[in-house]
Each structure stands twice: as structure tokens, then as C-alpha cells.
Amino acid sequence: MRFAERMARLGTENAFEVLAEVTRLRAEGREIISFAIGEPDFDTPDHIKEACIRALRDNQTHYAPSAGIPQLRQVIAEHIRDTRGIAADPEEVVVTPGAKPILYFAIHALVDPGDEVIYPNPGFPIYESVIRFVGGTPVPLPLVEERDFAFDAERLRSLVTPRTKMIILNSPHNPTGGLLSRADLEVVAELAAAHDLWVLSDEIYSRIVYDGPFTSIASLPGMKERTILLDGFSKTYAMTGWRLGYGVMPAALAEEVARLVTNSASCVNTFVQYGGIAALTGPQEPVDRMVAEFRARRKMMVDGLNAIPGVSCRAPGGAFYVYPNVTRACQRLGLADGRALQQYLLHEHGVAVLPRTAFGSRAAEETEEYVRLSYATSRENIERGLARIRNALAP
Template sequence: MSAPRTYRLAKRLAQLEPSATAAMTGRVAQMRAAGINVISFSVGEPDFDTPAPIKAAGIAAINQNYTHYTPAGGIAELRKAVAQRASSDSGVTYGINQVTTTAGAKEALYLAFQALCDEGDEAIIPAPYWVSYIEQAKLAGATPITPMASDASGFKLTPEQLAASLSPRTRIVVLNSPSNPTGAVYSAAELRALADVLRDSDAIVISDEIYDAISYVEYARWLKVAPEMADRTLIVNGAAKAYAMTGWRVGYVAGPQPIITAIKDIQSHTSTHTASISQYAALAAYTPSAEIEATVAEMTTQFHKRRDLILGLLAEIPEITCNVPDGAFYVFPNVTGLLNRPLRGGRVCTSSDDLTNYLLDEAHIAAVSGESFGAPGYIRFSYATSEEQIVEGMRRFIAAVKG
């Protein structure tokens, strides 16, 4: 038998880290396939169904044979609806040529990095950060600069940290509010302070607002606070979280027309457009509807209840602390008090990564370690699951960490 062939892969892949959230999802699937009852707090998607009118729009699109190519960036009707939504949200007027729809907000972010970054550029990405920001920046040739937003500041970047991170090479500043993984929501005053720091910079701000519909406090939008930054801002959003449409893969990016044109040019050579059926479903989502918005509001109410439930259960563990998240559907407790001490069975975990593996193996609960988000010593739990699962999962967690 001949030796296995060795393949030469692109050098850029040498620095690429696989998605930790996807890896944990894969491990959970394998264990469940083996008959193990795993409770997962690792998946970042709503556990609710897509609202019925949106599903009906997708079915109608199939029945009407809207199953062929569309223009790059999406059908005109959807881009018009997205432009109207972005304009209403931000207070900045966007035309149809200032938006493009994408295969999820993740693709919107990837295309933005590709359109804007060259080798030697820097991208300021506050930690804790969503896992893909870092890898997308690196794939575009940029160097991630990751100031740590501490739990003392509510996991929010301070003006002083931003000023210290800026350099002549800064190309992009990423702001994510509400945040994945922390659930932090910037106030208007906090955003204004960051905008003041950026006044004399040429950096482009990517405002990732994918969790905007899931906020438990008054939600401040970047461009509502800093409209003078409109010519240096890309708004990224999508239907996944607000409308429980993760599998439909619909996102969008809105911004200055020259940047959007560049993004669409790249898109024309990659995905071309998100699935035609998904586009018509998203058109229903972005067309004003009292029924759909009531469903979204009810989802947010349920997430709020679950947040309070999981926080109350976590408070029963004296060795950990946890900030109260103001949005999204994650808690991000500090678990350093559980490290380097005996747990059940005498097991000692030396990192939050070690702890999440222990919890999966021993307690059959899945979470994502803080290392994945640039924040060692923390764990992300998604509470996008039923109250019953939260109660049972936290029971297992508490039992597993008792010495």
C-alpha cells in the first residue's frame, strides 16, 4: 500500500483556528448519537420556530417556482426592504445600492473584511469577541488587536482602551452590541465616547447588530448616536436571531455605496446570493407585520425570563461570579474559582477549556470555554433552550463542581 499523499495547503490556513462553537456542537451530536443524554448550552441559535408568515412566504416561493438565480446581492424587493429597515433603525437614509444581502451575517462580515483589509492592516476586535471575527480578519491579511473589556466595565470597550489600540495601521474597529458571548449592551453615552475617540481616525467601524431585537434595556444604535460616522460605518445584521431563521442563512450589510459595490463584486465570484427561497422568506420578515413583530417580542420576553432563571441558579455556586447580560441569550460567568481545586471525583481543571471538557464528559452538559472568545477563565452558556433544560443542566453543573 502506498503512503498517504501529502497535500500542500495555503499558508493562510496555518494560522486558522477551527470554530470552537461548531466543534462543541459536533461533539454533542456524536454523544447524542451514542445514546447519551446531553444538555447543550453551546448553540447560538433561538430554539423557537420561524414565525408562520415567514415560513408561508418561503413555501409560496417554492410553489411559484422562485427557484432560480437572482442578482448578486439579492432580489431588488428584498434589498429595498432591507434599505428601509436599515434607514429606520439607524436614522441614516440608505438606498437600494447601499445594501447587499448575504448568506447569513457571517458572510456579510467575511466579505467586509475581504473588501477592506490588506496585509499589514490592523483590526481592533475587543475581547471577549465572537470566535469568527479573529479568523476572518486573519484570512483577510489583517492583524487582530484585541483589547480586553473586563467584567468590571461590563465587558464593554472603554474610550481609553480604544485610544490605546488605535494606530496608523488601524483599518477596522468591530463593535458588537448586544454582544456574543457576554450579552453586553452599550449605552448611548458609551457609544458616544467611543465615537469621539474615532473622530480623527480613518478607521471603518463594523457595527454588528445581529442581536438587536433581543435587548432587555433601551437599545442604543451606533449611527443613531454618531450619525457623522455614517460614511465610515458598515451595519451588519440578519434574520437569524430576531426571526429564528438561522438555517435560512440571510444576512445583510449596509454602508457607503463604494464599499457595498466592492462587497458585491466579491460576492459575485463566491456565493453570488443567498438562496432564492430564503430571500422571499426574508422579504416577509422585513416587511412590517404586527403578527411577526408580536412573535419576536414574545421570544424576547421568554429569553428574559430564562436569563433571570439561569442567573439565579448560577448564584448558588459561591465560587463563580456572573455579570447580568442586558441582551442576546448568553451568560458569561467567571469560573476561575473552580479551577485548580478538586471537583467531583477529585478531578482538577486548570483552565476553562479543561472545565468545559470535564462538564461534557462527566455531567453531560455542553458549554463553550472562554479561551475561544479571548477570555480565559470564563464559560459561555446559551440559555436558548427550555426552562426545564436550564434547571436540569444547572443541577448537573452544580453537582459536578462540588468537591
């Protein structure tokens, strides 16, 4: 069977491969504690579900405009004004089935073969995948543990060339939980203005922040006009299975992205969009409670990992991930890398984590080993999982 050449350039999301392995082991009767998948373990708030049910009963089951129903686009524009402090118009909003399509469509709309796109590394693997898929050149920007997994400004400046078209940001960040400061964003804004670059700002974890305020690069002077702001409902409102996200961008680009929606998905499920309206306009207490619980779990996870010999873990500023350095643990156990440690923990001790290799190609100078753990699971599971890791890594 012969496939199009471009399919060889398309990557995947290794977290789902680990999930499949976990599912297989559980089907064999193994008890696995999973820290692998980045999905809130909370239920979608009831008022959001009820809004969707009402929409179904009101027969909101037909096609919607490709860019989203006007009511939701208006609410999103108001939400962006309230949370980012910038003027936003409904014509600048595109609603998509999940937030990931904004990444996919924006890169397709803006990046030509040979264009360079700078992206965070380690990072969400779909960044690199889609850049390669359209024929662009992915340029990894290393995130530095010593800076709490922010980037080095001089390194970023050195990566910008005449072929650079876009810089991708993700803050709070997956997999490290790092949070970019305003000073970090100002460096990106300076380069974007000087070199006429687009910035794709992945802000899907913007409501899950613990240390310091969240700042969107779109709110910096002159940046709204060159920013694609990506956000959605999956993480904040525990709506992963609803597949509802959005992008905010200049109106001319929004038209092009909506045309890509027309050519692919036609539109987002209509009645689900009414759930999105309820999420943004309804009570926010469920979100506050969830973030408070994540904060408590963060402390459990960070304290517990730092008490294990051979492991060091920085406290993440946001999201629900920790990204501990496991170099010394790998060395002591004679394991080649984080991938070998991930397999050892899963198959010998029943704990699922993700290795560094799940988050992009390693830089040549990168020598440290890391794994990612999600604490979007119960405190009981965190306690039991940490005990298993402690036993696995015991001297």
C-alpha cells in the same frame, strides 16, 4: 498534501467542535444537556415560511442579483430607517447567505496586509480568523467584567496606531451578552473620525435587548459614512438554517462587496429572500414573545448560577448568553482553566458549555476564567442543567 500558506492563518468556530462532541456522546447513549450553541430554540414564524412557499410556487427559483432582489433591499433600507433612525438607500444594502459573509467580504474589501483591526476580546472567533486570513494584524480589545463587559475607553485609545484601519464592534455581544452604551459608542466615533477609520458594527442581536435601548453607532453624527452595519434574520426570526443576512454600508463599498458575492456565491437563494421580506414587514409578535421568554430564562440562568459556590454571573443586557466567572470553582476543583472545567462538565456530568478559549486568544494580563452558556433552550433544560452544574461544583 500541500495547502496554500494562507490556510494556516484561518481559524474556526469552536462551538461547532463542541457540538460534534455532544453529537458523538449522544450517539453513544449519553444524555447531554447542551448550553453550547447560540441558536434560538423556536420555530421560524409561519407567515415567513408561507411567503417562502409561495415564492417557490411562483417559480422564484432562478438567479437573483448578487446584491439581493430589489424588493428585499428596499424593505431592508426602510427597516434600517425605522430601527436606527438614519436614511438608508437600497443601493447601500447587500444581501448575503447569512450575516457572516458581510464580515468576511468587508474585511477582504478594506483590509490590506499589515493593516491593524481592533476587535472585541473575548469575541466571535471569526473576527480574528478573517483578519489573519487577509494578512491583517488582529488587535484584541479586552472587555472588562467590571464594566459589564464593555471596553475601557483609555485602553481603546491606546490601541489605535497609524496602521489601524478598522474597529469591530458587537453589541449585544457574543459571548458575554454585554451591551455598549451610547457613551461607549461616542468614544469609538470620536476615534474613527480623528483617525479616518472604518467601523464594522455586528448588530445581529439588536432585537434581543433587555436593559436599556439599543443604539447603533451608524446613527451617531458622521458615522453612517464610515460604518458597515451587519445584521440578519437568523437570531431575531429563528431562521439560522435559512442563511439570510445583510450589510448596510456606503454605496461605493456595497458595489465592491456585491462583486465579492458574484465571485463566490453568485447570489442568495431567491425564494428565501421573499421569506426575508415577510419577516421584516409581517407581524412582529413572534419576536416579542421570543424575547420575553429569553428574558425569563435569563433570570433563571443568572439566579441559578449565582447560587452555585465558586460562580459569579452578571446579568447580560442582550443576546441569549451568560458568561459567568468560574475562577474560584476551577481553583477549588484543581482544574487548570475553563477548558478543563468545560471537559469535566461535559464528560462527567453531561452538561455542554463553551470555554473562554473558544472566543479568542487570552490577553497576557487576563487571569480570570469564564465559560459561556446559551439559554436558547427550554426552562426545563435550564433547571436540569443548573442542577447538574451545582452537583458538579459542590464543595
